[in-house]
Amino acid sequence: MSLPRLPLVVTADPELLDVLLRLAAAGGTEVVVAADPAAARPRFTSAPLVVIGADQVHACVAARLPRRSRVVVAGRKPWPPGVDEAISALRPVDVCVLPDAEAWLVDRFADGPGRPMGRILAVIGGRGGAGASILAGGLAITAVSSGHRTLLVDADPMGGGLDLLLGWERIDGLRWPALTTPGGRVDPPALLRALPHRGDLVLLSFARDQSPVVPGEAMAATLDAGRRGRDVIITDLPRQLDDAAVLALQSADRAVLIVPAELRATAGAARIVQMIRLHRDELSVVVRGPAPGKLKPRDIAAALRLPLAGSLRPEPAMCQALERGAPPASAGKGPLAELCRRLVRDLVSERRVAA
Known part of the structure; x- marks a missing residue:
């Protein structure tokens, strides 16, 4: 024990x-x-x-x-x-x-002994367009459908916006710029109530007409609120790690790198792995198909010296649904939904208790 x-x-x-x-x-x-x-x-x-x-x-x-x-x-x-x-x-x-x-x-x-604390899973793309935002969004949607109060944090300023991915761009609530004023303490329940939300899913994303810089203090307040008020926190992190992203990476209970099943993508991801290793030891990889060169997911994981968290096959129907505004994995079926269910189950099975 x-x-x-x-x-x-x-x-x-x-x-x-x-x-x-x-x-x-x-x-x-x-x-x-x-x-x-x-x-x-x-x-x-x-x-x-x-x-x-x-x-x-x-x-x-x-x-x-x-x-x-x-x-x-x-x-x-x-x-x-x-x-x-x-x-x-x-x-x-x-x-x-x-x-x-x-x-x-x-x-x-x-907030210490005996109080259950939310679990954080960080998602990072091995290259641009690897599918990190779709995986992060799918994890958040899946966590909510599994009965978990969830916070989805968009920490990648060049990712296009998770609010667009979810179809939430018109939902009122605070975005990152409102959290960047230094000084003062943030009341975690008040912060969560002020963010865009539907049901048990809360989102923190960027405002397109303001600075995309996220100060470390704002990230710390967000993660603290998530730990204390949510069951699951999913963070979509940039490949170029700023101070806020480093803090989120170090705070995560689990971290997943998503890599397309391509030789050049794998070579580029190896550099990302080296950078991540400066800040944490635990890291696994999700390999996304198709594989033009017939590379197998286990071979890519071996090349990166990472445990294989899972693989994804192409889902044309899901891609079409995304274009119509349907959030990823919202149908609850297909390779992405299956992988997300397993990753969320593994995350919450070790749910952190502050003690």
């Missing part, structure tokens, strides 16, 4: 530690304590919440800990010299000034 995953507190300040332990207890959870980044590193990415004491901010910046969501810098002001500047290098983070924000931090701790 695996041990529960507990919030991680990083501080060597005994007075601050006493305060944080008291707040964690008020939130109904125990914590793991690390005195410095070296001690924190083994649990840094897996902890449901990381609270860094103001005394360890400079050390955490120097240690180059991986980017992730749900990180809080906590302490009493005045900070040690230079901490405000160092916090900028750690972003995305929330800043918790004690004692004023004690109630807020208790709420963050209360």
